[in-house]
Every structure is written in structure tokens, then in C-alpha cells.
Amino acid sequence: MHELEKEYEEYSRKVTQQRLKSILPRELLPNTAYAPIQGIYDIGWQEWLDLPAADFVKELRKLDDKIIQENYEWTLRLAPFVHRGEFSLEQLKIMELQSFLDVDNFAVEIVSHVFDNIKDRDVRDIIMRHASEEIGHAELKADFLVHAFGLDRQRDIWNAKPIVPNAHNWVSAETDVVKKLKKLCPPLAYATIPFLERSLPRNNRLMAEGLRKHYGFPSRILGFYDLHTYVDIYHERLGLYVIGKYATTKELQDLLREAIISKRENQVRYNMGIYDYISKVK
Numbered sequence: 447m448h449e450l451e452k453e454y455e456e457y458s459r460k461v462t463q464q465r466l467k468s469i470l471p472r473e474l475l476p477n478t479a480y481a482p483i484q485g486i487y488d489i490g491w492q493e494w495l496d497l498p499a500a501d502f503v504k505e506l507r508k509l510d511d512k513i514i515q516e517n518y519e520w521t522l523r524l525a526p527f528v529h530r531g532e533f534s535l536e537q538l539k540i541m542e543l544q545s546f547l548d549v550d551n552f553a554v555e556i557v558s559h560v561f562d563n564i565k566d567r568d569v570r571d572i573i574m575r576h577a578s579e580e581i582g583h584a585e586l587k588a589d590f591l592v593h594a595f596g597l598d599r600q601r602d603i604w605n606a607k608p609i610v611p612n613a614h615n616w617v618s619a620e621t622d623v624v625k626k627l628k629k630l631c632p633p634l635a636y637a638t639i640p641f642l643e644r645s646l647p648r649n650n651r652l653m654a655e656g657l658r659k660h661y662g663f664p665s666r667i668l669g670f671y672d673l674h675t676y677v678d679i680y681h682e683r684l685g686l687y688v689i690g691k692y693a694t695t696k697e698l699q700d701l702l703r704e705a706i707i708s709k710r711e712n713q714v715r716y717n718m719g720i721y722d723y724i725s726k727v728k
């Protein structure tokens with residue numbers, strides 16, 4: 447081991463970091479960055495239940511569960527079709543190329559909310575941390591597309607075009623209600639994004655299982671799907687925290703509820719559009 451690394455392992459990690467942990471209200475992560483809230487990355491984090499709008503958060507989760515259940519195929523981004531092995535390889539390729547476009551823009555769309563929340567240090571830092579955790583996922587998806595379909599990264603993947611006109615990535619879509627919410631309470635406009643990521647772990651578990659079972663893809667190219675069977679459990683928590691803290695009036699709660707519904711509707715339309723397109727392909 448290099449001298450500096452040795453010093454880090456023996457002194458900084460064992461002594462300094464422990465010392466810092468006991469004096470800072472924020473959580474010190476292994477890379478020495480700080481998470482804005484203590485414990486939010488621990489297994490079974492429940493602290494959001496003590497926040498002022500916790501009851502509303504519970505209600506919102508129930509409502510969203512119902513919407514997901516009633517629009518299963520569309521809110522889980524066509525994954526049930528893949529899970530049942532109903533798409534041809536060509537259809538799967540088109541579907542995942544569109545998904546690449548969404549994933550590729552995601553970090554930028556998240557971080558754009560920073561400018562509406564500059565003065566709120568807590569929310570500002572959550573947004574930047576969230577955005578940073580989305581970086582690199584698009585390249586994992588691109589790896590899958592390269593190895594599963596022999597696509598060229600630059601020519602075929604980075605240049606892919608959207609196939610549903612005027613449709614926008616479901617989770618970061620700025621519907622009219624979201625715009626209204628942004629004016630009234632910018633943290634809540636941001637929070638719609640991580641809150642809605644709650645459907646992604648199941649979506650990607652179905653993908654990972656279907657891609658193995660029906661299409662025979664090996665684990666070494668399924669990193670994107672395996673990773674997303676759990677990473678968005680943590681991202682939902684960012685939403686729970688911000689909503690639990692800020693959605694404290696009836697006006698804000700009504701608007702946020704409407705914003706969540708409008709984004710799920712947008713998602714249904716978007717994925718139905720993709721389904722229509724790929725149904726015409728063999």
C-alpha cells in the first residue's frame with residue numbers, strides 16, 4: 447500500500463473520521479462527503495414518520511400505490527411485458543433505447559431544481575446529492591445496449607431520437623401543476639421526482655428477471671437493472687423527507703397530490719405511446 451493510503455486508512459479513517467462523526471449533525475459517508483440528513487441511508491430509516499406532514503406522506507404513498515396497481519404495465523415502464531417475455535429482441539431494443547434517453551437526461555433535470563432552492567441549504571444539498579447519484583447510470587444502460595444488441599455507443603445510442611412526439615421523461619416532466627407548485631413551494635416541485643422513483647425498484651426487478659429468463663442475457667451486462675432493484679428505495683426517501691417537512695398546508699397538499707397524479711398520467715401516456723410504436727415492429 448502507498449504511504450499516503452496507509453496513513454489515510456490507519457489515521458484518517460479510524461481516528462479523524464470517528465471524531466468528526468461525533469460532532470457533526472450530518473452523516474459522514476465513506477467518501478467523506480456529507481449526507482444532509484443523519485441516517486437516511488441506513489436500512490429501515492423511519493425518521494420521516496416524525497416530520498410534520500408524515501400523515502399526508504402516508505396518504506400520498508397509498509394513493510400512488512393504487513395508481514401503480516391500476517396502470518401496472520404503463521407505470522412500470524412496460525417491464526411487465528418483458529417479464530412475460532412478450533417483446534421480440536427488436537422491440538426490446540427500441541424500448542431500451544428510449545429508456546436510455548430518459549436516464550441520460552435525468553441528472554441534469556434533477557439538478558436544474560437547485561436554482562429554485564438556492565437559499566434552502568438542506569433541500570439544495572439533497573438535490574445535488576441526488577443528481578450526483580444519477581450520474582453514470584446512463585452509461586450502464588448504454589453498456590447493456592452495446593452488448594445485447596451490438597449497437598454503437600456514439601452512432602446509435604447517444605444519437606437516439608425520441609419516438610413519442612412531445613412526450614417527456616415521465617418522472618421529471620414539468621406538467622402545469624408542477625409549474626404552479628414550483629412558484630408556491632419549490633422544494634415540493636423537486637420532491638415529486640424522488641417520490642415517484644418509488645416505482646423503479648419493482649420495475650427493474652421485473653426487467654432483471656425477464657431479461658435473464660426469457661432473453662438469456664448474462665449478469666455482466668445487467669448491471670443497470672440489478673442496481674436499480676434497490677437504489678431508488680433511497681431516492682424515494684429524499685422525497686419522503688422533503689414532502690414530510692414542507693407539505694404542511696392543505697393548499698400545498700392538494701396541489702402536490704394533483705402534481706403526482708398529473709405525472710403518473712403523463713407516464714401512462716408516454717409508455718402507451720412507446721408501446722403503440724413498438725407494436726408495429728416485429
Ligand SMILES: [Fe+2]
Binds near residue numbers: 580643678681
Ligand atoms: Fe434514482
